[in-house]
Amino acid sequence: MLLRVLPRSFYDREPAEVARDLLGKLLVRRLETGTMLAGRIVEAEAYLGESDPAAHAYAGKTPRNAVLFGPPGHAYVYFIYGNHYCFNVSCMEEGFAGCVLLRALEPVAGIAEMTELRGVKLFSNGTGAAAPKPALMRKISSGPGRLAQALGITRALHNSTDLTSTRLSDLWIADDGCIPPQIQVTPRINVNKAVDWPLRFTVAGIGCVSGPKRL
DNA sequence: TTATAGATTGCCT
DNA sequence: GGCAATCTATAAT
Numbered sequence: 001m002l003l004r005v006l007p008r009s010f011y012d013r014e015p016a017e018v019a020r021d022l023l024g025k026l027l028v029r030r031l032e033t034g035t036m037l038a039g040r041i042v043e044a045e046a047y048l049g050e051s052d053p054a055a056h057a058y059a060g061k062t063p064r065n066a067v068l069f070g071p072p073g074h075a076y077v078y079f080i081y082g083n084h085y086c087f088n089v090s091c092m093e094e095g096f097a098g099c100v101l102l103r104a105l106e107p108v109a110g111i112a113e114m115t116e117l118r119g120v121k122l123f124s125n126g127t128g129a130a131a132p133k134p135a136l137m138r139k140i141s142s143g144p145g146r147l148a149q150a151l152g153i154t155r156a157l158h159n160s161t162d163l164t165s166t167r168l169s170d171l172w173i174a175d176d177g178c179i180p181p182q183i184q185v186t187p188r189i190n191v192n193k194a195v196d197w198p199l200r201f202t203v204a205g206i207g208c209v210s211g212p213k214r215l
Numbered sequence: 216t217t218a219t220a221g222a223t224t225g226c227c228t
Numbered sequence: 229g230g231c232a233a234t235c236t237a238t239a240a241t
Contacts, residue, residue, distance in 0.1 A: 045222070054222070056237095064237065082234025084223050101222055145223050190222060 003174045008164050011072035015046035015091045015098040020201045022089070022173070024180040027105060029151040030170045035113055037151050039105025039141050040178065042206045045188045046199040047088070049097035053193035057097030067160045068097040075161040075171065077153060084145030087153050089163060089173070103189070105141040105150070106206060114140050114150040181205065 006025065011018055022041050029037040047055040049068075056065045056078070067076040068090055076088040076099050092098040107114055118140055141147040148154075153171065163172050182204035187196055 047222075056222080059238085062237080078222085078237095079235060080221060081223050082221095082236080083225095086222060088222085103222085143223070188222075192221090 003176050005164060005166055006073075006173045006175060008071070008073040011089060011091050011164075012093055013072075013091060015048055015100055016199055018089070018091045019044040019046040019100040019199065020183060020185075022100060022102070023183055023201055023203050024178045026108060026174045026176055026178075027102065027147075027151065028166075028172055028174055029110075029153070030166075031110075031113065031152060032170075035110055037110035037114055038108040039114075039147065039151070040108050041102055041104075041173075042106050042180075042203040043102070043104035043142075044201050045101045045103055046201075047099050047101060048199075049092065052197075054188065054191040054195075054197075055097070055099075057099075061097075065097070068099050070094055070160070073162065073164045075153075075158045075163055077148070077155040077159040079155055080145070085148040085154055086144045087148045087151075087158070101144060102147060103144045103200075104202075105147045107137060107140050107150070111140070117152050118146065118150050 022044050025041050026038050027041060031037065049055065049057050050060060052058055057068045061069045064078065067074055070090060071094045072091050074090045076090055077085055080086055086101060088099040088101045090099050141150040158171055161169050161171050163169065166172050180203040184202045184204045185198045186200045187198060188200045
């Protein structure tokens with residue numbers, strides 16, 4: 001399989017462009033054990049800089065969101081609702097905030113390990129099989145909190161991680177040549193400000209693994 | 216120092 | 229469809 005790690009220049013653009021172009025790419029995680037996990041990005045949201053009322057960068061630079069103001073291509077991981085991590089990729093050149101929130105993956109590799117990281121209870125439907133049934137696949141990594149848990153992403157481990165290196169990091173994004181057939185654009189999910197901005201991008205027709213249906 | 220809302224999820228009825 | 233879980237950043241005392 002031909003795999004090209006996305007270079008920093010890919011992220012050195014407007015968040016909406018980066019979000020759209022991340023669809024179809026592979027988010028890859030190398031566990032401490034050496035096991036490789038991978039998921040195809042099927043849903044992403046763009047958050048702009050200090051002009052976006054819904055963005056963390058809106059209030060200016062703080063210790064929490066400092067990564068957003070740094071160089072592009074780094075992970076911004078934050079903890080939300082006391083339970084979940086959300087994984088973002090920083091965009092724009094250094095000094096300018098902007099990021100893309102990954103909201104859903106289609107599991108590609110290491111599905112058994114992802115299932116375990118998410119909690120086997122979800123898939124104990126009698127057989128105890130390691131591989132979940134198709135109808136349950138979307139529960140592995142469909143949703144920002146779920147995908148972070150499925151890949152073992154935490155703030156302590158991954159906030160500010162450089163996503164452009166397979167050598168220095170255990171997390172990166174790669175292009176295997178897959179081109180999404182059709183892309184849908186909608187307003188972002190679960191935001192209270194700038195609710196109409198068309199900054200959510202999804203791969204059309206993925207059905208069981210695309211983002212939540214609530215709008 | 217205390218209060219509250221939040222880029223969510225899963226379990227309850 | 230409703231709501232509890234449970235941490236953190238930020239706003240309000």
